[in-house]
Amino acid sequence: MSKHLLITGGAGFIGSNFISHMLNNSSYHITNIDALTYAGNYENIKHLENSNRYRFIKCDINNEADLKAVFDQKYEAIINFAAESHVDRSIQDATPFIQTNIKGTFNLLQSVLSGKANKMIQISTDEVYGSLKPSDSPFTEENPLVPNNPYSASKASADLLVRSYFKTHQLPLIITRCSNNFGPMQHTEKFIPKTIFNAIQNKSIPLYGDGMNIRDWIYVTDHCRAVQMVLEKGVPGQVYNIGGSEEKTNREVIEIILNCLGKSTDLIEMVEDRPGHDRRYAMDSSKITRELGWIPLFTFTEGIQKTIDWYKRQN
Numbered sequence: 001m002s003k004h005l006l007i008t009g010g011a012g013f014i015g016s017n018f019i020s021h022m023l024n025n026s027s028y029h030i031t032n033i034d035a036l037t038y039a040g041n042y043e044n045i046k047h048l049e050n051s052n053r054y055r056f057i058k059c060d061i062n063n064e065a066d067l068k069a070v071f072d073q074k075y076e077a078i079i080n081f082a083a084e085s086h087v088d089r090s091i092q093d094a095t096p097f098i099q100t101n102i103k104g105t106f107n108l109l110q111s112v113l114s115g116k117a118n119k120m121i122q123i124s125t126d127e128v129y130g131s132l133k134p135s136d137s138p139f140t141e142e143n144p145l146v147p148n149n150p151y152s153a154s155k156a157s158a159d160l161l162v163r164s165y166f167k168t169h170q171l172p173l174i175i176t177r178c179s180n181n182f183g184p185m186q187h188t189e190k191f192i193p194k195t196i197f198n199a200i201q202n203k204s205i206p207l208y209g210d211g212m213n214i215r216d217w218i219y220v221t222d223h224c225r226a227v228q229m230v231l232e233k234g235v236p237g238q239v240y241n242i243g244g245s246e247e248k249t250n251r252e253v254i255e256i257i258l259n260c261l262g263k264s265t266d267l268i269e270m271v272e273d274r275p276g277h278d279r280r281y282a283m284d285s286s287k288i289t290r291e292l293g294w295i296p297l298f299t300f301t302e303g304i305q306k307t308i309d310w311y312k313r314q315n
Helices: 014-026 044-049 064-070 087-092 095-113 150-169 191-200 220-233 250-261 286-292 299-315
Strands: 002-010 029-034 054-058 079-082 120-125 172-179 180-182 205-208 214-220 241-242 247-249 269-272
Touching: 002 014, 002 191, 014 029, 014 044, 029 064, 044 054, 054 220, 064 095, 079 095, 079 220, 087 150, 087 180, 087 269, 095 120, 095 150, 120 150, 120 180, 120 220, 150 172, 172 220, 180 286, 191 205, 191 241, 191 299, 205 241, 205 250, 214 220, 220 286, 241 269, 241 286, 247 250, 250 269
Parallel strands: 002 029, 002 079, 029 054, 079 120, 120 172, 172 241, 180 214, 205 269
Antiparallel strands: 214 247
16 A cells, blocks of 8 residues: 655755655655745646656645645655745744744644644754854754744744654654755755856855854755655654754855856855854764664765756756
8 A cells, every 4th residue: 555745845945855856766655735935936846747646735734724625645744844944034024934834833743643644754954953153063963952043943943842742642753953955946045046046147146244154064865865764764752963064154155156157256245144143053963874874975066066057957
């Protein structure tokens, strides 16, 4: 008998890559739901319609009536990629972040509680841990949650809801927290796609503050592989950090992209830093490596070249 997955936010960057990965690397049937807001692009998933193991339903996880219609069958698992994730937007207006990231997650947890899915994986972020100093060790799963912007606060709140449902109701729930993803189909407001597009068009590339903020980067396919391993072998109640072990300053990332495209660093434009800008993220992924056998396969250099090639084809 075939097993069915419910993927939320599957028209977004990571969700759409994950669905493609699973259709190519498993026998699961997939139902993809997405509200198709600015973060969800139907073009990301249009090609999936050719698969007889895939269906798409437009649905907002905040809308309980819409969500109820999706559960016309019992799912092996819900994998919750659905999220408002643009930090700058959360600073301008946190309302949709509270609604989708907290209330939407609550609605999904209620669905698991009522027996509509066997388990759920909550896709979270390294940003819930706050910021590291240059000399600090990378985040482990034992680090406290100390978010510094409305986006990360809403994701931390969702994580705590998931933890509470595991502890209170003994539901089979797992949390993954990943570092900064990059790759094909990412929204052009995001740092790497914006840098690539602006460089191709010889437009200025904004760089916040002094440009020395550090992020740990992971190619999206490696993240998808990790989530599949967690789905198939992860232990309920656990948190798994997923990182690429590729720490780079924002200035370094821009300079690498400019070098790949043969463009001048004169395109870099220093701009005022954004409020609550975390200085450094870094992830310790030793737990998922030790317990599930996952390791990243793509270096930053390999991934960024593949990413640039994809965006060049879209330009």
